[in-house]
Each structure stands twice: as structure tokens, then as C-alpha cells.
Amino acid sequence: QVQLVQSGAEVKKPGASVKVSCKTSGYTFTSYYLQWVRQAPGQGLEWMGIINADAGTTYYAQKFQGRVTMTRDTSTSTVYMELSSLRFEDTAVYYCARSGRTTGTYWGDYFDPWGQGTLVTVSS
Amino acid sequence: EIVLTQSPATLSLSPGERATLSCRASQSVSSYLAWYQQKPGQAPRLLIYDTSNRATGIPARFSGSGSGTDFTLTISSLEPEDFAVYYCQQRGNRQYTFGQGTKLEIK
Numbered sequence: 001q002v003q004l005v006q007s008g009a010e011v012k013k014p015g016a017s018v019k020v021s022c023k024t025s026g027y028t029f030t031s032y033y034l035q036w037v038r039q040a041p042g043q044g045l046e047w048m049g050i051i052n053a054d055a056g057t058t059y060y061a062q063k064f065q066g067r068v069t070m071t072r073d074t075s076t077s078t079v080y081m082e083l084s085s086l087r088f089e090d091t092a093v094y095y096c097a098r099s100g101r102t103t104g105t106y107w108g109d110y111f112d113p114w115g116q117g118t119l120v121t122v123s124s
Numbered sequence: 125e126i127v128l129t130q131s132p133a134t135l136s137l138s139p140g141e142r143a144t145l146s147c148r149a150s151q152s153v154s155s156y157l158a159w160y161q162q163k164p165g166q167a168p169r170l171l172i173y174d175t176s177n178r179a180t181g182i183p184a185r186f187s188g189s190g191s192g193t194d195f196t197l198t199i200s201s202l203e204p205e206d207f208a209v210y211y212c213q214q215r216g217n218r219q220y221t222f223g224q225g226t227k228l229e230i231k
Contacts, residue, residue, distance in 0.1 A: 035220070045160075045168065045211055045222040059218060095167055109174055109215050110158035114167035 002026040004096050004115035011121045017084040020118045022096035029077035030054040033099045033107050036070065036081045038092040039117075048094075051079055054102040086122045093117040126150050126216045130223035136231040143199040145226045147212035152192045156215045159188055159197045162225075163208045171210075172197060204230075 007021040022034065036048040049060035051070040058070045064083070072079045079096060096115040100108020127150040137143055147157065155175040160168035170179040172188035175195060185200040199206055207230050212223040 037222075044224045045213070047220040047222070061219065107215070109156045110170055110213065111160075111168075112170035112173075112179060114169070117167050 002098065002113055004098065004113060006094075006096060006115040006118045009119040009121070011123060012086050013124055014086055014088060014122055016086050016122075017082060018086060018120050019080055019082040020094050020096075020120070021078055021080050022115050023076065023078045024098070025077060027098075029072075030074060031101055031103070033102060034072070034079045035097050035099050035107075035111055036068075037095045037097060037111065037114075039095070040089070040092040043092075046092075048081070050099070050107055052102050053079065059107075083120075086120075088122050091120065091122045093119050125219060126153060126214055126221055128212050128214055128221055128223035130210075130212060130226045132226060133224070134227045134229060136229050137202055138231045139202050139204055141202050143197075143202055143206070143228060145197040145199075145210055145228070147190075147195045147197070147223050149193045149195075149214060153214040153216065155191060157188075157190065157195045158213045159186075160211045160213065161206075161208050162211065168211060199228075202228075 003025045005023045010018050012018050030053050035050045038046050051058045053072050067084050069082045095117050097111035129148045131146045157175050159172040162168045171182050176188045187198045189196050209225045209227050211225050
């Protein structure tokens, strides 16, 4: 079955960077886009951006442009999300999720499945 | 950016009752509307995609409807495991947004 398994929780100081991994299995890695969504404590879901697992191209939500970098490693079927210049308000659970096929006409209409989430805490 | 507004914020019902959750978009999203269920400490789970299609393994008591700017998730007869937070999500032109969520709680 399709699985997305994320790296463990992180605690970072303001101004630092964090890199979260998302290892996929159960399907052809390069056939799908992967997306990142975050959720602050007690809050809703916020889309961060997308990576084409085949071409490696990315698109980031305007809010995160300049601070986020998404990459992929096709040899290990893993995608990464790095967020820099961390602020207290970046404390959140970060999720990866699979979306549409890379051969399709769009990035995909929905997210399925999701990784289990990675808690990133920004604290001094 | 397309804004999704969900109502009500909290819905208090009993098992066996019918639940109707609403999601309104600030502009048309065509039929590109999905619904997710999230339980405490868990990742969201896809329930409905493209307005009315149930995801794999989702029980028939969950149904979606609507078009354009107004969408509804209906749970025909609530089971104890259905009490959770529900989010709608749309895909626009190079952006995705979520509603703020509806908490479905036991009355």
C-alpha cells in the first residue's frame, strides 16, 4: 500500500533552519506530485507548496517564497522540505501528502494519502 | 486567493443523527472541492474528492454535493467514530486553500 513516512520531531531556535523528510513507498515515486501542508497548534491547514517528483520542479505558496526549499531524491523515493529563518509562529505539524500524477494536466485536485506529520517546535 | 468558509464552526449531534456541513467559496471552484476528516493527533484523511466522489474505503454514509461556490458534506447517520474535525479544500490556479474546519462533537 502507499505509505508516506516522515522524520521525527524537531526543536529549533529562532533563526535556524529545519529539514523534514518524507519517505514514500508502495508506488512509482516519479509518477506523482508531492505537497507540503502545515498545521499550527489548534489551527487549520495551510498549503506550503508542491514538488514534481519526476522533474524536481517546485512551486511555493507566496507566503513561504524565499524561506522554503523542497527537494527530492529519486534513489530513495524521498522528498524534503527545508524551512529557514524560523520564527516562533512556524511552530506547527508539517505534513507531506501525495497529489496528482506528473503526467497529468494539473498538479492534482486533492491530497491522498498523507504522512503522519512532523512536529517542529521553534523555541528559544 | 480563494477563501473557503465553513459553517457551522461547531456542530453538536448525537449518534444516529444526520450531519450537514457547509463549505462556501469566495469564487467558483468548479467541482474541484475535497473533504477531509481529522481526528486528534492524526493526519487528515481524504473522504470526498471532486465534490461527490468517495475516496477508497470511505463508508457510503458520507456523501458530498454542490457546485460553483456552495458545497455540502452529509453524514447520513452518525457513528461514534465520525466525531472529528472536517475540512474542505479547493484547488485553484497554482494554489490550494482549506476551510477553517467544522468540529463535529457529541451532544
